[in-house]
Amino acid sequence: MINFQQVHKAYHVNGQAITALQPTDLNIARGEVFGIIGHSGAGKSTLLRLINRLEEPSGGRIDIDGEEVTALDANGLRGFRQQVGMIFQHFNLLSSKTVADNVALPLKLAGKLSGADLDKRVAQLLARVGLSDHAKKYPAQLSGGQKQRVGIARALATEPKILLCDEATSALDPQTTASVLQLLAEINRELNLTIVLITHEMDVIRRVCDRVAVMDAGVIVEQGPVADVFLHPQHSTTKRFVQESEHVDEQEQHDDFAHVAGRILRLTFQGESTYAPLLGTVARQTGVDYSILAGRIDRIKDTPYGQLTLALTGGDLEAAIACFAAADVHLEVLR
């Protein structure tokens, strides 16, 4: 659906070239929710804006749905942009227009609908985001979450194929964030819309994304299915994001484990195996005792997962480790 070939971007500030994005290849499939995570200045915002050419690439080629976007002229680009919706961290609604007029704006600009058809479409869009009662209000009268819902309705107005989300929940409180993410997931499912979102919060990725790319200093350092990247981070940047989101301090944990006797293992369950009574079974079979040092059971999008750090003592330790290794879990022996 979205294909980057050696796309790069450099800015010139006072005659000096500053690289925002190193030559990057990227593939985003139709209908998936693709997340890009990175700290500010990592280049994620540039990457997102290259998709609809709000940023002009310095080189490389971008194809979207079989169309070479980087070759479009001004007119072609405008037509293309009508097929790509975008929502923003600070909503970017027109304060001078009512909610309904904000949602109607892209349709008016495209010259697609007018009169009763336009009103009907706007009413549908507002109903979808749950704001039918607020059509006549001005943005200043709405809460942050409601403003972002208007933003989403506006982005969906021209029935785009792709929705770009620029830190769409970063200005919202946790509860509102959850409801906006839920709405995005719903739209993705029901309209089979491809969503590309950028964020600096691992939690956002975990809740809605199918795949994730981790960016650092203009480079995608790691990418893959969210569960893989989240549960088995490879790159130091990714590890830091995961630890931040789980409020884990590696050094503290290491110090704590020093006081514990026996072997230390980390088990990662995914999908149905999360609910299997593995610990009890292994303990009975091999006579080991276990204590749980750390753990969480949660969901990544729709997939349940669990991650437990165990200390094993007594019994046949090697046999226990072999049992875990043979089971449908991912095993790491930490000590």
Add this chain to the structure above:
Amino acid sequence: MESLFPNVDWVEIWQASLDTLSMLGGSLLFTVLLGLPLGVLLFLTSPRQMFEQKAFYGLLSLLVNVLRSVPFVILLIVMIPATVLITGTSLGVAGAIPPLVVGATPFFARLVETALREVDKGIIEATQAMGATTRQIVVNALLPEALPGIFAAITVTAITLVSYTAMSGLIGGGGLGDLAVRYGYQRYQPDVMMVTVVLLLVLVQILQSVGDKLVVHFSRK
């Protein structure tokens, strides 16, 4: 009345008031018609905007600054040949309007440019992302969003024009200011001076409060 204002000819005051109002109305209309596009052009070509044109913006900016730094009294006199060319006369209300417009347009255009600059860049980006043309962005996003600022600019410009009209008495422009100078100052008739100044004050007050009301009405923040 007679004893309080012995020198005041009320018919003349009435005529002068009408002259001031028509000078103000006429010059404000043309100032807005010319200054608004000029302000938009200044904004669009300024650094880091949609049509960034360094040389063009620099030239336009210089022209605006030159016109703004010419004292209006000088402009009135320098403009006389051009005024005759445009209106056929350099006297009266018609003779005063061209220099008033030339004097106020650069000032108003700068205010418009500033008002447009106040519009959140994110709104421009959002409309660009919708596939809007520059013209659509200006008409559908920039101008509506800057409307309160533009009304404030019109108010300030109108009040500036009121004080300019007083100076146009110098070239026989007529109006209240002219009356104040000719009777109040040159003939030592303080009562005429008093009446005209009070009338000008009332006019400025009305302009300011109407302007403020419009600004509030169009502010949705």
